[in-house]
Every structure is written in structure tokens, then in C-alpha cells.
Amino acid sequence: MLLLTLLAASGGASAGERLHEYVLDNGLKIMVQVDRRAPVVVSQVWYKVGSSYEHDGITGVSHALEHMMFKGAGNLEPGEFSEIIARNGGRENAFTGRNYTAYFQRIHRDKLELCLRLEAERMRGLTLKAAEWAKEKEVIKEERLNRTDDRPSSVTYERFTATAFATSPSRHPIIGWMHDIDAMSVTDLRAWYDAWYAPNNATLVVAGDVDPGEVLRLAKRYFGPLEVRPVARPKPRPEVPQHGRKRVHLRLPAKVPYLVMGYKVPPLLLARRAADAYALELLASILDGADSARLVSNLVRDTQTATDAGASYELYDRLQTLLLLDATPAPDKTLKQVETALLAEVERLRDQPVGEAELARVKTRIIAGEVYSRDSVFYQAMRIGVAETVGVGYATAREYLDGIRAVSAEDVQRVAREYLVEDRLTVATMEPADG
Amino acid sequence: MARTGLGGLCLLALLAAWPLQAGPLIQTWTTANGARVMFYPAPELPMLDIRATFAGGSARDGTQPGVASMTNGLLAEGAAGLDAQQIAERFERAGARFANGAQREMAWVALRTLTGPASLEPALDTFGRVLSRPDFKRDDVERLRLQMLSALDQLEQSASSVAERALYRALYADHPYANPPQGERTSIAALDSGAVRAFYERYYVARNLTLALVGDIDRQAAERIAEGIAAGLRAGGKASELPPAPAPQAGRTVRVPFPSRQSHILIGTIGMRRGDRDYFDLYVANHVFGGSGFASRLLSTIRERHGLAYSAYSYFLPMAERGPFVLGMQTRNAQTDRAIDLALRELEAYLADGASTGELEASQRNITGGFALRIDSNRKLLQQLTTIGFYDLPLDYLDLFNDRITAVSTRSLHQALRTRIDPQSMVTVIVGGDAG
Numbered sequence: 001m002l003l004l005t006l007l008a009a010s011g012g013a014s015a016g017e018r019l020h021e022y023v024l025d026n027g028l029k030i031m032v033q034v035d036r037r038a039p040v041v042v043s044q045v046w047y048k049v050g051s052s053y054e055h056d057g058i059t060g061v062s063h064a065l066e067h068m069m070f071k072g073a074g075n076l077e078p079g080e081f082s083e084i085i086a087r088n089g090g091r092e093n094a095f096t097g098r099n100y101t102a103y104f105q106r107i108h109r110d111k112l113e114l115c116l117r118l119e120a121e122r123m124r125g126l127t128l129k130a131a132e133w134a135k136e137k138e139v140i141k142e143e144r145l146n147r148t149d150d151r152p153s154s155v156t157y158e159r160f161t162a163t164a165f166a167t168s169p170s171r172h173p174i175i176g177w178m179h180d181i182d183a184m185s186v187t188d189l190r191a192w193y194d195a196w197y198a199p200n201n202a203t204l205v206v207a208g209d210v211d212p213g214e215v216l217r218l219a220k221r222y223f224g225p226l227e228v229r230p231v232a233r234p235k236p237r238p239e240v241p242q243h244g245r246k247r248v249h250l251r252l253p254a255k256v257p258y259l260v261m262g263y264k265v266p267p268l269l270l271a272r273r274a275a276d277a278y279a280l281e282l283l284a285s286i287l288d289g290a291d292s293a294r295l296v297s298n299l300v301r302d303t304q305t306a307t308d309a310g311a312s313y314e315l316y317d318r319l320q321t322l323l324l325l326d327a328t329p330a331p332d333k334t335l336k337q338v339e340t341a342l343l344a345e346v347e348r349l350r351d352q353p354v355g356e357a358e359l360a361r362v363k364t365r366i367i368a369g370e371v372y373s374r375d376s377v378f379y380q381a382m383r384i385g386v387a388e389t390v391g392v393g394y395a396t397a398r399e400y401l402d403g404i405r406a407v408s409a410e411d412v413q414r415v416a417r418e419y420l421v422e423d424r425l426t427v428a429t430m431e432p433a434d435g
Numbered sequence: 436m437a438r439t440g441l442g443g444l445c446l447l448a449l450l451a452a453w454p455l456q457a458g459p460l461i462q463t464w465t466t467a468n469g470a471r472v473m474f475y476p477a478p479e480l481p482m483l484d485i486r487a488t489f490a491g492g493s494a495r496d497g498t499q500p501g502v503a504s505m506t507n508g509l510l511a512e513g514a515a516g517l518d519a520q521q522i523a524e525r526f527e528r529a530g531a532r533f534a535n536g537a538q539r540e541m542a543w544v545a546l547r548t549l550t551g552p553a554s555l556e557p558a559l560d561t562f563g564r565v566l567s568r569p570d571f572k573r574d575d576v577e578r579l580r581l582q583m584l585s586a587l588d589q590l591e592q593s594a595s596s597v598a599e600r601a602l603y604r605a606l607y608a609d610h611p612y613a614n615p616p617q618g619e620r621t622s623i624a625a626l627d628s629g630a631v632r633a634f635y636e637r638y639y640v641a642r643n644l645t646l647a648l649v650g651d652i653d654r655q656a657a658e659r660i661a662e663g664i665a666a667g668l669r670a671g672g673k674a675s676e677l678p679p680a681p682a683p684q685a686g687r688t689v690r691v692p693f694p695s696r697q698s699h700i701l702i703g704t705i706g707m708r709r710g711d712r713d714y715f716d717l718y719v720a721n722h723v724f725g726g727s728g729f730a731s732r733l734l735s736t737i738r739e740r741h742g743l744a745y746s747a748y749s750y751f752l753p754m755a756e757r758g759p760f761v762l763g764m765q766t767r768n769a770q771t772d773r774a775i776d777l778a779l780r781e782l783e784a785y786l787a788d789g790a791s792t793g794e795l796e797a798s799q800r801n802i803t804g805g806f807a808l809r810i811d812s813n814r815k816l817l818q819q820l821t822t823i824g825f826y827d828l829p830l831d832y833l834d835l836f837n838d839r840i841t842a843v844s845t846r847s848l849h850q851a852l853r854t855r856i857d858p859q860s861m862v863t864v865i866v867g868g869d870a871g
Contacts, residue, residue: 038812082729087730088801089804107805145765150594253592255589290523291522291526297523331584331585332581360528374480
């Protein structure tokens, strides 16, 4: 009831301009979200390729290629792409995930044409010089040391993931294993580029103060001439069934112990019923996402077992994913005590339906969050790009709030009983080692 | 009602596409008991952001490092008889988000809420209680103490955090900016609710408050809300002025052994203040040198030419008194000396010759061309309003920003650089070297 009042008051959480969708003859998908609050535009090109498309021996190749996309293409010298965007008042970068590689610019709306021209140039004409790769390889190795190897909790998470998944490519770190980065050649990068970088494997997302018709005209002009290329579907590489709990223990140079655990769960795309995925989303929000959520409330404040505890779930994923729980034990508590406390929270979700008041509160939080998310044009574009590239489709993503609203206490309990079970669980613990 | 700023008017001209509003955009006034209010009406989304910022960060810790952080952290742990859970649930039921934090200068609490009455009124009510009637109960102090000590452990396993602490200690010695925002172990162990209460009563007062509001409300509602928030606080007095930052000392190298494969390197000296006479020259100077990513000299040398690091950057952190000028990078232990040598040579060459006309123009075009990106969301506007209000910058700061940037010449840039940055004063902090 409160939900209804909130929404009536806020004019409908899913309000906002409608999304404009186009597909060019060469298969490039174009999605335009108008937001006229400021004279700026976010332009993103998303490719359907990421670490979950990779196999052993070339892990990290999607991310490495992302780096090399700034190292010359067509008439552009190494670094020139960035230089041109900077001179025109823009900010730009790129990011690689398990299911996507994306490139973006944030810039004054008058400069959109420039972004599209440059992105089209590197969609097909990448230079990929061995000398540039030799230097960039060292940069990526430094990036890996910085992001992972020198961070105890990141190493723990990386080994945890590689333990949870035996056959699914979700086991690879996005940045790749160090030995694979080391052994990677320009030939590997070229083959990867040729296999996945094509208009028919990409989505252009533009959000901001733009006219959709004008975006389409510009996109046609620059991307239109690019040819369709054969793009293979990634082979199915499902995870083999798990039998019993998996466990991995690490000793690392650290000061604070850490625990991460996860249950294998389906994302929206693979759920037998969409309702299951939305129930998992709500389940994660019951545990985490606000100071009133259960993990902070029970583990951090009430029993003081942990100084920090969290949970998360990836609703939009291409492959089987994990319902993650992690925690840092309080100084006078052990890893074992923290593990027991987290498992007790899971058990409670299985044994008792969540109360109506708590469920309503969590839904209110999520619905309000949808309004707040519209404050960031970048985030709006991001959501569209992820949904499209993972394969969910933005039409489905628009049903998000309906999906959340429909979840009942029984739904949450049902998915907890089905998925939060021993045969889906992996636990990683990290204890500080001396020196 | 002290004054109404007209600063926003020129903003309209700058950003012709900005939706037209009746009246000035940035509005400012003072509440009855002396809090400064900065208001920007943003009617596009049915939401409101409020940020209450006090001059009550770790620079005010005095002999009790950590007291600013603990005071701030305890506000939402219990207030007006509500416990932490009740407070958090009230915000959640209203669909509102509460956030807080304490850095070196600022201690702040923030509220993001929908503007429908079912959200706004209960959210404001809870926010007001947290801000003006904290309980500082003993149990909550004990729990937060444990969390702060654990946070210190975490900090000690992060090479970059260790490096930052070491740099501030080396640059600021016994100046309050040397106080680490997370506090120190022995002092945290000794804090009690009395110390916290005294800190709260000195600094969480109306005359020491900058209240920024951005969102879908009109001026009348903003005045009512601001009055309501401030009325719960004692008038008190503004925090006293901090002592001037120390003059830069002779440079030196501080090595901290650390079990990491990369060394985290920070090279710094004393930089500039908010409202500094050289602010725009130094801002652009840094942009050319290390503040503009791939376009900057530092990243281009360290990463693009030599492949030594993933990230290499520099920045000025202007504060009420002179904050630091910092160069940072991380590289494999074995390459540390080479990277430092290259970075210092790059800096010395820059100090000697300044920027070329081409570099200056490229930076000016990036900064002015990207101006709209600084204010393209309510969240960013809230940040801008807070900065302008807290540091008492002129109300036309944003309006004139691009003009000031454009006015920088290669000559004025070089002059400012040379007089303000002494290469002999650079302190080099190296954290790492103890693993592979």
C-alpha cells in the first residue's frame, strides 16, 4: 500500500522518455535514450564478447584487446583517439566484463558525430602493431598486480571463482591469468578482433540531449558502410553438476581475514521461471543494500560477528551465476564463526518466510532506487547496454519493477530452498600469513 | 534571509539548453540560527538531495585522532531514542537513502529522498533526529570502536593507503592536515561518549554548517526544510581557522617495507588553497602535467612510452589551507627507481620550461568543452554547491569558470608553477619492495 502511495507521488518509477531502437542493414543495433537535463551525451559501443567467451590459454584476451583499441586504427595513430576526444572536451574510456566489452565517451551533445566517426573507424580497421602490444602487455601486467595480486581479498575472490566453476568459462578472471597475458601475441589479439568485432555483434547506445532521428542518420553515415561479418555463436560450455560443498583456503600476506561464499543460481535468462530470478534479486536485497538489511543488522550490529558483510546477485548474466555472500570477521571472531553466522542467515531464508513488512520495505527501497538511477545518464546507458549485450533485451529489462513487485514471501522461500543448498555452495576463506 | 545569489543567471547563458527556470539557479541564504544554505531547484526528477557539511573533519581531531570519524559514524547509530535498526528501517520505508562520512576537513551527512509526501516528510523527520539528537550510547561507541580498529587493520594491508598516510605525515608534520581521517589505534582505544559528545557540541552547530539542497522543490519548500534542519542545532560558532600549512621542507625519501609485488609511489609537496590567487593557473598546469589521463605528460611518459605502470597521475588537492600537490603511480618493485627517476625528470623539465602553446590550448579546450559534464546530474550539482558554500567561493564561481580557464597563458601558468612548486621540496614515499 505504501508502495502505491510512493509511486503515485513520484509519478511512476518507470516514467521517463521512451527508448528508440533501430537496426542497420549490417546488423548494428542502435538504442537511443533521450534525457534533456543537460546538453551532454553518453555514447557507448558494446560488443558481445568478454572473458566468458574465452578459453584456457588465451584468458584475458578480450580485456587486452580493449587496451589495444586505443593504439591506432584506420588513419588514427596510437593515442590519437583519446587525444581527439580530450581536445573536444570529452571524457572517454572502456571496460571489459564477462559478457561484454564496451567503449564510451561523455561529451557535449554537439560532438556526438565525432564519437561515432571514431568508433566506426576502430570497429573494423584496428592497427594492432607488435611494438605497441609489447609495451601494453607490461601495462596490463601492472594492472593485474595492482587490481588483483597485491590485494588479498581480490586474490581470494579470484581463487573462489575458479573453484566454484569447474567447466564454465565464468571461472576465468576477466583480466586473465598472468601466464596467459605473458604468452599472448598480436596474432591472438588479431584473431579475437576478427572473430567478434563486427557491426552485427555490436550495439550502439546513445543517451542524453539528442534527437533520435539525428542519431540514426549519423550512425548510418559512419557505421552503415561496415560489412556484416560471420560471427560464431560461443559454444555451450555449461557447468557440470556439483556434488557436495566445495572449499578453498588461502594463506596470504594480509592483516584481516576474509570469507566469500556463493551458491550457483540461474540469472534471469536461464531461470525456469522469470519469477525465480526476481525472487533471487529480492533475496539478495533482503540480505544487503541498506543499513536495515539482515547482514548488517544481524552480523555487524547485533551479534558483532563481522565488521563488514554483504550479498549480491547478478540478475543479467549470460551463464549460470552466483549468489554471493562475503564478510570480514570482527577482530575477536574467527572465520568459522562468520561462516556459521552467514549459513544461519541462509537457513533462516529457507525455513521462515520473510515478513510482509520487511518485504514491503525492501521493495520500496528497490523502487525508489529506480528513480534515483535516472540521475545518471551514464548509468541509464549502461543498463540498456548490459541488458542488450547479455541477451536479456531491453524490453525485458523494462519489466524489472513489475517482476520485483510480483515477488511474494513464498517465492523468496521457494528459491532459497531450491538454490541455497549444499550441492551449489562454494566457500573460500583467507587467513593472514606471517610476512 | 541574508542574501540571494544571482550567480546562477550566467549559467543559463552558458548552457543555453538548460531547461528555463523562473528565477536564479543557485540560490543562497542563511537560516535564522546562522546555517548557510545553497539551493538549486531541479524539477526534472521527483527527488531531493540534501547534504549537511560541517567543518568537523580529522583536522579538528586535536589530541584525539579518530574523534571526528567516530562522532560522524555514531549519528545514525542511535538518535532521539531510536536505535540504529529503527533509524535504518525508517529511511528504508520512506524509500530514502542516508549516507555520511568524515574526511580531513569536512564531516557530512546526506539524504536522498523522493519528493512525494509519503517519502519526504518521514525521511526529513528521521534525518533531523539523526543530525540534531544523537544519543552516543556506550554500546554503540564500543561497536564503532571495534569497526574503526578493524578498518585500520584493513588500511594497513593496502599499500596505497599506507603510502597516503606516510605522505601526509611527512608533508604536514604537526599541522592538523597530518591527522589521518581514520584515526590512530591508541587514541581510538581511549575515546568515550564524553569525548564524542563534546566534539559534536563544538562542531555540529548551525554557524558551522553548509546545507546544500538540489531537487524537485521550490524556494519556499527549500526554506522550510532548511529552517527545520538547522533549527534542531545550537547556533554555536564557526570552527576556528586552521593554522596556515607549513612551508615546504627539503625533499626526502620515505621507504615503507610492504609485502607487495608493486611499489606504490607518491611524490608530493605543499600545493594550494581553495580560492588561491594561482588557482586556475595551477589547475591548468596540473591538467597538462598529470591531470588529464592519456593526454597528460606523466601518463604518456610512464605508461605509453615506457609501459611502466597502469596508472600515473598528479593532482592538487585544494583545501581551506594549502593542500598537497601529489604525483602517484605503482610499478613492479624492480622498476621503482627507474619510474621515480622518469617522473621527477618529467616534473623538473616541466617546471623549467612550462607548457607549450599547443599543450595549453589542448587542456583549455578539454576543460572548457567539458564544463557541462561537471554539472550534469543532481549529485554533481550537490557537490558543486557544497564546495562553493563550504569554502565561501564567489557565487559566480561556476559562471566564470571557463573564462578563468581561458585567461591562463603559457606565461602565467609557468610563473605560477615556478613560484609555487619547488622541485627540491618533493617528498617521495615508496611503499613496497618486500615481495617478488
